[in-house]
Amino acid sequence: MSRVFMKGCEAIAEAAVRAGCRFFAGYPITPQNEIPEYFSRRMPEVGGTFVQGESEVASISMVYGAASSGTRAMTSSSSCGIALKSEGISYCASARIPMVYVNVSRGGPGVGSIQPAQMDYLQATKASGNGGFQMLVFAPSTVQEAVDMTYAAFDYADRDRNPVLILADGVIGTMMEPVELPPMRSDEEVKAIKEGKRPWAIVGHELDYAHRAWIEPGQWSTAVMQRTNEKAAALYESWEKDLRWEEYRLEDAELVIAAYGISARIARSAVNLLRQEGYPVGLIRPITVNPFPYKAFDKIDYGKCKAVLDVEMSIPAQFLRDVSIGVKDRCPITTCLCSGGNIMSRESIIEAAKKSLEA
Amino acid sequence: METNLCVAGFGGQGVMTLGKFLAEAACESSDRNVTFFPSYGAEQRGGTANCFVVISDQEIGAPLGDRMDDLIIMNEPSLKKFLPTLKPGGRLFLNSSIVTDDPGRDDVTIVKAPVTELSLELGNAKVLNVIMLGVYVGYTGIVDEELVWRIIEQKLGSKPKLLPLNKKAYEEGLALGKKQKQN
Structure with a gap:
């Protein structure tokens, strides 16, 4: 194509x-x-x-x-x-x-x-x-x-x-x-x-009240509302079946970067540069952020991994909360953040990664 | 091989168009990866405008960055702002008509092109970006020069009467770029 x-x-x-x-x-x-x-x-x-x-x-x-x-x-x-x-x-x-x-x-x-x-x-x-x-x-x-x-x-x-x-x-x-x-x-x-979608959609059944659909953003009956929510x-x-994520170079990683969206793309390139310098760094990138692929973080070898580095363009950190749930206190979590419309740079990720590895 | 280029100048000097023409040509000419990222701020009017082009035979991580292989600088404020991002060994393409200060970097290659003057000689100040695109392509050979012209031709398709002027501007730039390369 x-x-x-x-x-x-x-x-x-x-x-x-x-x-x-x-x-x-x-x-x-x-x-x-x-x-x-x-x-x-x-x-x-x-x-x-x-x-x-x-x-x-x-x-x-x-x-x-x-x-x-x-x-x-x-x-x-x-x-x-x-x-x-x-x-x-x-x-x-x-x-x-x-x-x-x-x-x-x-x-x-x-x-x-x-x-x-x-x-x-x-x-x-x-x-x-x-x-x-x-x-x-x-x-x-x-x-x-x-x-x-x-x-x-x-x-x-x-x-x-x-x-x-x-x-x-x-x-x-x-x-x-x-x-x-x-x-x-x-x-x-x-x-x-x-x-x-005809069975449920409002498609205008002329003179056919039996089949006219209703669209209801709320219910009069508490019982119906509860059933709707159930x-x-x-x-x-x-x-669970729709969970998607990317794992990149986790096999021997002593540091795993967690990032999504644009930050993950920049982080992936930082991982390559760090690897060229001999730093064993990997990446977990959630593709579905809801539901969140918590189980991706079970793929980390916590015997080797010294820290997970959360990289996101938000201050305060937000994605960090889901990363923490995934990591379950199995290693420390460090952060590399920017905000206010500043765009994440590879250099700041590389610096934060080296610092996390040395700590 | 990955080339990170930043093109910067005054709003109105056509730096976005220059970057876009180059990126499109790179996309069409090969299966290399290429990104174009425009940077708009609140400073558009009279301030600096800039864009980033990355051309790579591998996956591109960041479509923008603070370590450039090449810089195309069209005015003084842009030189101050972006020169520190140019890597040692990098290439600086300068609009020497209006940037007269010595950049003060002996660790980079400087390619001077008086594109404002040249565009005025051609009778239209607006083609300075096309001349500079020619200089860049002529010097670096990063994309097939014929293909770049085809992209320009295609983009100006709705204004055919502008084609001869742009063709001349592009060719003049190419010749200047090639000449500088030989020196």
């Missing part, structure tokens, strides 16, 4: 179109503006709908509506914009509506900074809205991975009837890289996917 040179945001949008996404609503915010921009041009070409909403709340609510009709629908934003969408995201999770959204995250908290950051980790993985719902959350390290994850996210969302989050960042969103795009789903396939909990339990 041939490679095309694409910007992360545009590649994500194209992957969504190819997966059969036919509705997008969003509101501008840096550094993800190329996603709505791309959709605004591309959606009319495939008979889809692009709406620039009047706000983030309006946009996620439109996605909620569109996805309720069985259409593959998506929204995107960045950090503080994602926070505004949390009401609608929680509604989608409560009503068990399949939809996909992307957080091209930037510095925080608040308006923060427009540059890349990984400051939404706990929000993304633990509580993207009220009520304790869970989602599959994928964290891409390359533009190719962002493409593949977005394409697959629509299938996961439909399989589970649940929202799926792609947790990217401003580097992945704004960088350009060669990618291989997945195949375009035909109009027939897109139609069949929507048709497959079913959701069972779904979340079933995600």
